[in-house]
Amino acid sequence: MIFSVLLTPLAKGVIIRRPRVMALAERQQWDACGIRAMQRLRAKHGLAPYPLRIFGRQFALLIDPAEVERVLEHSPEPFAPATREKTAALRHFQPHGVLTSRGELRELRRAFNEIVLAADVDVEAVVEYEVDRMLQHTTTLDWDTFAVCWWRIVRRIVLGTGARDDNGLTDSLAALRRAANWAFLRPQRRGLRRRFQRGLAVHLDRAEQGTLAAAIADVPVAPGVDPYGQVPHWLFAFDAAGMSTFRALTLPPDDLAVLEAVRLWPTTPLLLRESTVDGTTYLIYTPFFHRDDETLPFAHRFAPEIWRNGRKPALVPFSAGPGVCPGRDLVLRTGAAVLTALRARHHFTPSVSFGPELPATLNHFGLRFEVN
Template sequence: MTASAVPPVQNPLPSATALETIQTLRDVQGPMIAKGPIIRRPAVVAASERFDLDGRAVRRVQTLSEKYGRGPLMLNVPGRPMALVLDPDDVHRVLEAAPEPFAPAETLKREALSHFEPKVALISHGEERAQRRRLNEQALHSDHPVHRMAEAFLPVVREEAEALLAQTRADGGALAYQPFFEAWSRVVRRVVLGDSARDDTALTDLTEKLRAKANWAFLRPIDKDGRAELLDQVQAALDRAEPGSLAAFMGQQPQGPESEPAQQVPQWLFAFDPAGMATFRALALLVSHAERLAEARREIDEPQDSAADLPLLRATMLESLRLWPTTPMILRETTADVTFDHGVMPAGTSVLIFAPFFHRDERHLDFAHRYTPSLWDAPRTRDDWPLVPFSAGPGLCPGRNLVLLLTSQMLAEVIGQTDLTLESHTLDPARLPGLLNNFGLRFRLG
C-alpha cells in the first residue's frame, strides 16, 4: 500500500466538557422539557417568560459557539450520543439530507409521538416514511399557498371568529387565550374532521390527555386504550368523509399499502395547537406595531383574488414563529457515520438544531429581536441564514401553507372587525422578549 492510499484519519468531532454538557442540559433542554415538548404546561411557560429562560438558552449556545466555532459539538451525555449544530451551513446540510443520513425518526421523538401516532410519517423510516409523507403532502396540498379546499375552510374561520368576538363583547370585552383557543379548536375540528365534530371537545380532551403523557416520552407507559380510542375516532371521521373536510380530501388521494391515513391525522390535530399559540402572539405583534396594523388593515380592505393575498399577515405569522418558535428543537438521527470538516459524527447520534440560537442571534442579525416581516418577502433559500420555524428540506412541514392560510385569515377576521389594545404586556419593538407567554396575553376590544 502506498502512503497516498492510506485512508485519512477520521477524527471525532469536538466534545463539550462534562460541565458544559450539564450547563447545556440545564439551560437549553431543561426549560424546553419542563415547558412540555408535546403539550405546553402554562405555569412553566409563564415562569420561562418571567425569568427569560429562553434568552438564557440562546446565550448558553452562543457561549459554546464562541469556544468551539463551527461545531457540530458532541455533548457528553452518557449512553446517548448527541450533537449540537452550531453552524448555519450545517443547519441546511442536516435538514437537506433527510431521511439519509439524517433521519427525522429520532429516538426521543419516536418515544414521545408513539403515545398517540406510532405510524405517523415523522417517526417512520424507509418506504413507510415515503408513502406516509407523500399522503401528508397531498392531503395538505403542501406546495400550494391556497389549499384546494380553501373555499370550504375560510368561511369556517370567519364564522368561528365572529362568534368569538360576539361572545367576548358579551362577556365585557377582554379577549384571553382560553376562549381564543376554544374558538380555534372549533375551526380545527371542523376543518380536519368535518362540521359534525365542531363541538366534540371530548376528542380534543382525549388528544390533550395523550399528549400530556407524550411529554414524558418513555418515562410514562403508553395508554394503549386511549390511543386506540383516538385512532378509532379519527378512522370514523375518515369513513364519514364529510364534504368540506380534510378527512374527505385525504380519502381522495392515492394511497399505498403503508400509508396509514388514520395515523397521520393526530399529528394535524396536535400541530394546529401551536398554530393557535402563534396566532395569538402574532396578534400581539400587530397590536404593538401601529403602522403595521394600519398596513394590515389596508391589506384586508383591498379586494382579494385569493386568500394568498394577505402577505403581511402571513409574514407576521412567520415572524411570530421566528421570534417564538413552537418547534424550538428540530431533531434528527444519523443513520451512518457522517464526516464534517472538523470530524466524524457517529451513526446513531441525535442531532439537535436549536432554532432560537439561529433566529435570535444578535451577533449576526440586526433584526434578531425585532418584528421584521420583510424577511419573508421572498422565499428563503439554503444560501440564506437559516430561519426554520417550519424546518426545511425533505422534512419541511407539509402543513405550513395550510397553517398560514388559516391563521392569517383568523388574524384578518379579528383585526378587521375590532379595535384592539394589548392589556397584559407592553412590548418594546426594539427588543422583543425571548418568550411571549401566549397563555398570559389579554387584549381589550374597543
C-alpha cells in the same frame, strides 16, 4: 449551558406546553438565557458541532448555520427525522405518523400527507363564521376563549362541521400528548388511544365535503400508509399554529405576522436528526438561530420583510429540506385568516407592552387583549 439549551424546552413541554412552566419561563426569559449560552459556546469552541454524551448516547449540538442547512437538506438520509427520542414521544398518540417512519414507508406516508394537506378547503368561510360567533359577547380576549374558537376551526377544517363541538376528541388527544411529554418515562395509555382513534374514525368515515377528511377519502392509499393514523399529527401541528396566531396578535398587522411569530417564538425549539451512519443525534436549538443578535440585525424586532425574498439560511420555523412541515401553507393560511377576521371587526389592545426589542419568551397562556 445544558439546562438552558436542552432542559428548558423539555420542562416547558415539547409535545404540549405546561402552563405553569411557561409562566415561569416568561418571567425568567429562558430562551434569552439559551441564546446567550449558545453565543458563549460559539465564542469558546467555534463553529464545529459540540459533542455531548448523555445517558450513553452520542449527541452533537449544532452551532454553525451552514451545518444546520446541511443536516436538514440531507434528511432523511443520512439524517433521519425519526430519532429515538421523537419516536418514543410520538408513539403515544401517532405511532404510524411520518415523523416516526423510515425508509420506503416514510416516503409513502410523506407523499400522502403532502397531497391531502394541499387539498382545497374553504378555510376563510370557516374562520369568518367561528370568529363572528366568538366575538359576539367578548370584551376581553384571553387564551381560553381563543382556544375554544381555534379548535372549532381546526376540527371543521380537518373533520367537518359534525366535529365542531367534539371537545372530547381533542381533549383526549391533549391527554395523550401530556403523556407523550414524558416519552420513554411514561407508559402508553393504549386504552385512551384506542378510544381516541375510534372517535376520530367516526368523523373521518363521514368524509364531509370540503374537508381534509374528504380529501383522505379521495386519495389512493398504498399498503401500510394508515391514512387515519396521519391525522393526529395534523391536529397536533394545528395546536402550535394556534399558539403562534395568538402571539401574532401582539404584532403589527402584516400578512406574514404568523410566520414572524413562529420565528420570534419557535414552537419547535429543538429540531432533531439522527445519523443513519453512526447513530449520533444532531440537535438544532432554533431560538439561537432565529434570535442570534450577534449575527442577525433583525433578531429581536418584528421583521416580516426578511421572508419576502425567500427563506434565509438557518431560519427554520417549519424545519427545512425534505423534512419541512407538509402542512406549512395550510396552517399559515389558517392563522392569517384568523388574524384578518379578528382585525376586520375590532381593535385588540394587549395587556403587555413591549419595548424596542421583543421578548425571547412569550407565554401565550398569559396573553390578554382588550376588545374595542
